[in-house]
Amino acid sequence: MDKQQGSFTVKKGLAQMLKGGVIMDVVTPDHARIAEEAGACAVMALERVPADIRAQGGVARMSDPGLIQQIMETVTIPVMAKCRIGHFVEAQVLEAIGVDFIDESEVLTPADEEHHILKHPFGVPFVCGARNLGEALRRIGEGAAMIRTKGEAGTGDVVEAVRHARAVLGEIRRLQSMADEELMAYAKSIGAPYEWVLETKSLGRLPVVNFAAGGVATPADAALMMQLGVDGVFVGSGIFKSGDPAKRAAAIVKAVTHFREPHILAEVSRDLGEPMVGRQISAIPKEELIAGRGW
Amino acid sequence: MRIGVLALQGDFAEHGAVLHRIGVVPIEVRLAAHLDGLLGLIIPGGESTTIGKLAVDFGLIDPLRAFAHQHAVWGTCAGAILLSRDARRAQPLLELMDITIRRNAFGRQVDSFEVLLQAPALSGVDDGREGPFPAIFIRAPLIERVGAGVEVVARLQDGTIVAARQGRWLATSFHPELTGDDRFHRYFLRLCTQGA
Secondary structure, three states: OOOEEOOHHHHHHHHHHOOOOEEEEEOOHHHHHHHHHHOOOEEEEOOOOHHHHHHHOOOOOOOOHHHHHHHHHHOOOOEEEEEEOOOHHHHHHHHHHOOOEEEEEOOOOOOOOOOOOOOOOOOOOEEEEEOOHHHHHHHHHOOOOEEEEOOOOOOOOOHHHHHHHHHHHHHHHHHHOOOHHHHHHHHHHHOOOHHHHHHHHHHOOOOOEEEEOOOOOOHHHHHHHHHHOOOEEEEOHHHHOOOOHHHHHHHHHHHHHOOOOHHHHHHHHOOOOOOOOOOOHHHOOHHHOOOOOOO | OEEEEEOOOOOHHHHHHHHHHOOOEEEEEOOHHHHOOOOEEEEOOOOHHHHHHHHHHOOOHHHHHHHHOOOEEEEEOHHHHHHEEEOOOOOOOOOOEEEEEEOOOOOOHHHOEEEEEOOHHHOOOOOOOOOOEEEEEOOOOEEEEEOOOOEEEEEOOOOOEEEEEEOOEEEEOOOHHHOOOOHHHHHHHHHHHHOO
16 A cells, blocks of 8 residues: 555544643744643644634634744644635645644634535645534534534633533433434434434544633633543633733643642642633623634 | 553543453553553653653653663654654653654654555464554654664665664554554563563
C-alpha cells in the first residue's frame, strides 16, 4: 500500500491526540507562545476573541491568513483556525496555508443559513459545534472529525456548555437502552444519519472526539465539563480576557488532567487574579445569542 | 497483569482499550504513586510539550526515570519524543533512549498519512496474524539517529527509522493504538514480562 493521506482515520486521529488537553484561543504570536508554555495542546488562531466579537458586533469572518501563518511559525503545537459556517472557500484558503484543524464556527457570522460545508473532500480535519446528538451526528455525516459543544462563546458563563454536553451525553445513554428496531424512527426524530446512530449505539460514545467549548473561564469550569464526560476543553475569551492569562492558562491545563482530584483543583485555583468579567446568558437578548447559528 | 498508561494528556484511553482487549488491566498514571505495582508503562500519543510540562509540574520526571530503569516502557509518537535523549529543541524529556528525534518531521496535519509497514520483529507475537503492520502517522516525529545499543524495529520504504528498541524501551513514531491490530501491544507485553 502506498501512503494514504487525508483519510478519516488520520483526520480523526489528530483529534484523538488532543484528548485530555486544552485548546486556547489566541490573537497574537505572543498569546500563542504563552498558551504553548502553559501546556495548551493546540491553539485557535483568530483576530478577535469571542468576547470582543460580541462587544464590537459587525460581520465576523476568517482571520487574515498572514496572522494565522505568523502564529503557525511561533509554536510547534497544532494550530486551528475558524471559518464561517458554510463558507467552503474560507476553508479552502485555510487548508492551503496548512492549518492543522478548521473550526467551522458559529462564533463567526454564518455564510450559509441552510448548509454546512461538505467536509469529506478536504484533507484537513474539521471540528464543528453541536447542541445535541442529532446536530453532532449531522456534522459527522458531513465529515467532521471532531465535535465540541457550542456553549455560548464569549460570555464566561458555562451554563450553555453544560446544557449541550448533558444533552449529547444523555441522549447517547438513552440510545444505549433502545432496541435495534427503534433506531430508524429515533434517527428520523433527531434528524441524524441512521448509520451514525448505529455506530454511536455500538460504541457507547460519539464516533469522534468530543470537547467542551463556549463559556469555560475557570479551572473548576474545565473540570466540571471533564467530569460530565467530554474528552477535553476549548477556552476562548476566558484566558486572555482575565487578569493573569499565563497563570490561568496553566491552571486550566492542570485542572483538565487532574479533573477528578478536588485537592489539586483547589491548589491550582488559588490566586489566579481576576477572571474574565463575563455576561450572564439569561440576561442577553435572544437575538444576540450565537449558539442558535447552524442547523 | 497491570500495565500503566501515562494519562497526563493524549490518547491514553485508546491504549487502555487495546490492553484490555488482550487481557491486561490498564492503569491510568497521573501521579508518581500510580506507578506502584505496574509491570510496564506506555507513554501515549498527544502533545509532547504538554505532557512534558505536566510531568515536570507534578514531579513525575525522576519517578518515571527510576521506573524505566526497572521496567519496560513504550512511547508512541509524543511518547517516543519523551523517551528520547534529544528532540533537537529545549523541552522536558525523560532522556532515556539513545536516539535523536525530529518533531513534526513529515510536515503539518495535511501531510499525516497511513502506510503498511514491514516489521519482522512482530513475527509470531500473535494469534496467527502476519504480514505488514498498518501504521498511522499523525504530525509524526521520525527517529533521525540511533545509538550503538539501539535496534531498528521498523523503517519506511525510503529508509526512515520509525520504530526502535533499546533493551526494554520501545519507541514508535506511529500509533498502533489507533488500529485494530494488537501486535505491537503484544510485542510490548513480551518486553514487560521477559526481562531485559
